[in-house]
Amino acid sequence: MRIQRVRGIPDWLGADAARLRLLEEQGIGLARQYGYQEVVLPVLEPKELFVRSIGTHTDIVGKEMYCFEDRGGEAICLRPEGTAGAVRAFLQAGLHRGGTQRWCYVGPMFRRERPQKGRLRQFTQFGCECFGLASPAADVELLALAWRYLDALGVAARVRLLLNSLGCSVCRPPYRERLVAFLEARRERLCADCQARITRNPMRVLDCKNASCQAELQSAPHMLDMLCDACRAHFAEVRAGLEALGIAYRVDPKIVRGLDYYTRTAFEFVAEGLGAQATVLAGGRYDGLVKALGGPDVPAVGFAAGLERLALLLDEAPLAAPDAVVIALGEEMLAPSLKVAEALRREGFFVVHAGGGGAKRQFREADRQGARWAVIVGEDEWKRGLVRVKDLQTGTQHELDLEEACKLLRTD
RNA sequence: GUGGACGUAGCUCAACGGUAGAGCCCCGGGUUGUGGUCCCGGUGGUUGGGGGUUCGAGUCCCCUCGUCCACCCCA
Known part of the structure; x- marks a missing residue:
């Protein structure tokens, strides 16, 4: 039996990888528009960080974390989520004295759960965290960003927003x-x-x-019936903001969020047709967390999106095909053909070299690549400073010098 | 961690307890310099692994590993 991947930790190949990358880029790009700057945070953190932030009695800390003792005897964990590490980094950099911070990140998270549809042991989250703003405006803007993200991906119609308030340390x-x-x-x-x-x-x-x-x-x-005045006002403002922006939502008192640190606003974007693991993006306010981790009283809101779950909602995107495949006819032409490929790439084309060898094999390769053009480097033409450019859709071909060839490739 | 379904070629799937097969893919040839169609040929399997019943097990039984779905929990 050959070595196989670790249970619950899949390989993402070809179009699947492209889809994840798209999800990442779309998220970071959009977050930037809202003033969120990308941060790159460690995958490994001290175990203590998660114990103190997520809560000892949660499933995540109780039985789902990958932990080990490193050689110095320190208890280290693979991060099960992104918020705790973000808060840690925020404090460590002393940024609680730096005014409002808006951060976004993408990366792998790890939880040792039983795998099923939409639930993996290593999964990717795109997350945003806003530190230092207690105003409901921050909640609304964050929700707007989340909504825009889902809309930009084209899944907004299949997702609905559930909203709740969890109260605060008073109520x-x-x-x-x-x-x-x-x-x-x-x-x-x-x-x-x-x-x-x-x-x-x-x-x-x-x-x-x-x-x-x-x-x-x-x-x-219900919590909503027992909110203190401040929480009630906050919740009303969030709702008013969403309505002003035309973002549809449903108040759902059953949205409680799993992690201890949430306060006030809690929300989930739930998708249809994903089976039991349908929450595709979720978050809320966590005003007490920074303080709980030894910092000053800094309010915060954030969310995280599960990219593999979102990927399930996206149509498979075809992989980009090269503009041209370069074919060398005859061993003598291998080196010249490599030069041709490089020259075309320098002109900005997406070019794959067919690898030389039999003509039939190389054309088949061009076909498989889905290329529109074959650039054929043959001895007779090369002696005259020319290559052959074949349109693989029509089968027509022309003898051209490199400059003319580029011009032709650019026409389509 | 609990429950259920399922594991046969790279993929999708056949095979009554009696010689492990097909289609697709891949490789080669037909065409030493022209693909996608067509024709011919080829590679590929300890039937997830181990044990048992049987003259004989892909098929029946047990164990184990894995996958999927659900519970739990969560993105």
């Missing part, structure tokens, strides 16, 4: 207390998963897929 604890009390009161009527969730993450119970649990939850208290 969430009392809500949580009331919810737990509510759930405890009917503990034995909830499913086993939900019973465990009561202590681990009670808000998760709200979106249990079990019908009998949902029936029990009819009269459950």
Whole structure:
């Protein structure tokens, strides 16, 4: 048995790779338009960073992280998400004294989960983080960027935005207390998963897929009904902003987000037809995280998009075909043909050299490459300073010097 | 981590418990200097791996690994 790839960590080849690259470039390019600057952050971080930011009792930290001890004895992890590292870098650079920072990034994340459709152990996220703005305007602009991104990719019609507010350190604890009390009161009527969730993450119970649990939850208290004045005002502003920009959304009190650090605004863009892993881009506000990681009280909002999931929504893009394939007829012509290929490339053409050898093989190669033109370097013509240019669609060919050949190639 | 479905050539798939095959792809020839069509030929498999039942296992049984889908969780 030959060596195979690690479970849940796929190879992206050909058109699939091109599609991921497109997703990356589109994201970074658009983010820049909104004032977000690209940052390149480490894939490895101290384990402690994720424990402190994501929360010990979450699945990610509890059982999904790839961790190891390096030779110095330090506990190192492959990052399971991007926000924690961004905050760490932000603090380490002392940028909390540098005013508002808007960052974007793309890169691989790692979680040791059971693979399924839209869920991989190594996956790519495009993320944006905005530090230093408490205003709902920051939430709205971030959402606008996310929306533009999905729209630019052509998937906006198949995605809907779900919005919620998770409250803050003032209003969430009392809500949580009331919810737990509510759930405890009917503990034995909830499913086993939900019973465990009561202590681990009670808000998760709200979106249990079990019908009998949902029936029990009819009269459950909602965070939105218990927001403090500041959170209520913030949420109203976010909604007003979205409406002003014409971005459609639905308030969904069941959007709770998995990670501990979220406050106030939480959102998910959910796609149709992706199976169970349909959240394609998600994020929210995390005003407490910078402080929790030892920094000052800096508010922040951000999102991350799962590029492999988005790729599932995109049509397969055909790979670009070369403008011309260069064919050498006869061993003597190999070196001259290489020169011809280089000269054409210097003129800006996308050129593949067929590799010499039999004519039939080389033309077949040109065909497979999907090239429009074959530039044939043969002995007779070369002696006269000419090459043959064949239109592979019509089969017609001309003897031309290099300059004329370029002109012809440029006509199409 | 739990449940279910499925593993035969590079790909898509056949083969009643009885000689492992087809199509596509790939390589070569027909055409020592002209492709995509056509014709001819060829490479390619320890049937995911291991064990068992049987005169005989791709086929039945057990284990294991892998893939997919769902749960859980999340992008």
